[in-house]
């Protein structure tokens with residue numbers, strides 16, 4: 001690290017759990033952030049501010065006036081611009097040292113697979129089950145740690161699926177694809193603005209801990225927030241040995 005980096009990251013370096021070594025791990029790491037909306041905005045901002053070396057920011061949408069109530073990566077001036085590009089500009093202002101690679105598409109298929117394989121950590125900040133399951137499958141395939149968040153109305157949840165660990169559950173263990181889960185979209189149901197900030201920020205915290213090797217992550221736990229009562233609950237998650245996505249042959 002040069003003198004400017006030592007200053008920029010000094011408050012992290014002061015933390016014994018991170019230190020110079022942990023900060024160097026962050027600088028060498030690559031994070032894939034899927035979705036540059038309510039969750040992806042604060043998540044990507046903290047990753048950039050904290051000096052994660054490469055941030056791949058994927059979103060196929062353009063900034064809309066209805067986004068600005070919570071998607072703090074974007075401004076009134078960026079209405080109409082692709083969110084990935086608007087996000088790249090905003091992150092560059094926070095920390096010009098970080099390499100931000102905007103991907104202007106809804107990730108799927110080979111592109112998703114390739115980007116997951118290249119990432120040190122994957123943050124699912126998307127808003128639909130199809131993407132969540134596709135991201136989970138790619139993370140299981142390439143054994144990448146997945147930090148998953150969701151926020152709608154006043155309800156939020158966040159978890160880590162550390163798929164480098166054979167004993168870790170995957171997203172599908174928790175929410176099987178064939179389950180009749182109702183898709184609750186912000187566009188229909190509404191969402192409390194700072195809820196997306198709280199959940200997206202927890203995602204950033206978990207991703208930074210995974211990258212720096214600090215503390216204990218939410219792996220195997222689902223953290224649930226009722227923002228109306230401001231009450232958190234933790235649910236223990238177990239791997240489904242019959243899971244169609246992650247069940248591996250164990251001796």
Ligand SMILES: [Zn+2]
Nearest residue numbers: 170173243246
């Ligand atoms: Zn599974």
